[in-house]
Amino acid sequence: MTQTVYSKTLIIGAGSMGLATADYLASAGEDSIQVLDAHSPPHDQGAHHGETRLIRLAYGEGSGYVPLALRALERWRELERDTGESLFVPTGVLNLGPASAPFIRQVEASARRYDLPLDEMDGVAATERWPGWQLDDSMRGGFESRAGVLRVERIIDCWRRRVACSPGVTLTTGTAITRIRHRVDGRFEASCDDGRRFVADRVLASTGQHLAPLLAPLGIELPLTRVRKTFAWFEADTHYLPQRFPGFSLTDEELGIYYGFPDIDGAGFKIGRHDSGQPLDPGEPMAPFGDHPDDLVELRRVIDRYLPGVGALHRGAVCQYIRTPDEHFLIDEPLPGLIVAGGFSGHGFKFASALGESLGQWLVTGEAVSALAGFGLARLSV
Incomplete structure (x- = not known):
């Protein structure tokens, strides 16, 4: 018999953005959250391995990123204080x-x-x-x-342990999603390669290299x-x-x-x-x-x-x-209730703490925060 798991919120991909979002939702006291990953984070199958990442503030990729970088640094410092872990090395x-x-x-x-x-x-x-x-x-x-170095795998491990302690969040690893279906009742159903199904009202899909192929059958073309x-x-x-x-x-x-x-x-x-x-x-x-x-x-x-x-x-x-073609992030809601987040490689991890907060708020309220306004899909189809 096929197992079907129901939740209010489904996060597909427990990499940097997925776990950051789950951690924010857990800290905000949200419940009925299911998080899926094909592997077991931290791992080397996504974009968070290699021990370290830079965090820069006077941003060379565009001044529009600066407020997001400043908020991210605040949240990295908060995570350090909350966990007692050394997560940021102030090298400049x-x-x-x-x-x-x-x-x-x-x-x-x-x-x-x-x-x-x-x-x-x-x-x-x-x-x-x-x-x-x-x-x-x-x-x-x-x-x-004020800039420095983030210890990425240590951060992922911190988020995973915090999520594991939250009664409102379930992290399921070893779940490779092969299909997402938009049901007639408005919910989304994700099918796993072992036959399990996960159904939710709202979904965040942040699956790295698999994001574009996963969403293409829904008629969503992502230029990644x-x-x-x-x-x-x-x-x-x-x-x-x-x-x-x-x-x-x-x-x-x-x-x-x-x-x-x-x-x-x-x-x-x-x-x-x-x-x-x-x-x-x-x-x-x-x-x-x-x-x-x-x-x-x-x-x-x-x-x-x-x-x-x-x-x-x-x-x-x-x-x-x-x-993405312009190397800026891709964050959008191409179908009501389905948020996609991708194209972060090269400079995304430093923002994960702030982006997790913003994506979590979007999942809860149904409204995107202004900090994400410049990352929509429409700019790439002009």
Whole structure:
């Protein structure tokens, strides 16, 4: 006999956005919430593995993100206080690139608009301040002292444990959803690959690479693409310890766009490339680090040019970006009661605490908060 589970709210995908939303709903005292994940978070099948993510405030992707980033930092700090866990490392973040780079200009514009502290300097001054760099005066830097590093897998684990303690929330893992149906009674029914069905009045679907294929049978076309990305940890000298070296973003007109982290907890110096990558279909296996000829080469070129105290490769890893055409988020309600959230890869995790709050409020009230207004699907069909 097929098992059918009924709830008021169904969250499909217990990754960063799904668990953040469930955690908010649990803290708000909401009940009858079912959360599903095909795996068991934290895991490496989504976009939250790799130990660390940057949180930046003077936002280079657009000043419209700044209020969301500020709220997110407040909520990360709240989560630290509530759990007693170390979730945020206040390293600061240095944004580097030619003065003409649009990203650098936008960082400076965001800081001016929101009166954010930003220490502006040229590359020579940056090298004097942080001797782990090797920069000349062709580079411009903007240092955000309030920014830093989030411990992503630790955060996911905190959310999972908090949700598990909530009487109003049920997390079910190992549930791969194969179909969502909009029923004649207005509810939504999600069918699992093992025959189980989950029925709810309102649904949040945030399933990463599987989001577009899952919703296509409902006539909802989501312009999301999947890209294989790589990052790696390297041996490094003491110039790259967190108290002596910041997190960073780096734009090089020849080599591309990169991000990185100091050596936190002895893991090694971490660096990855933000642009480029190899396109993948949903569900297509990702080749391991080193299988593509550029995996190590592109990281090594940046290290050799700018980071003289970084040494041999310690280990590499692969991840995936799920992107929209304009690389901004996709959050909308394409059918009444069905909220979709995707396209976060590359810069989404830092906002998860605030987005979970906003998505949770939307699920409860049926009204989207103004902070999400710019992420709708309509902008991508113009």
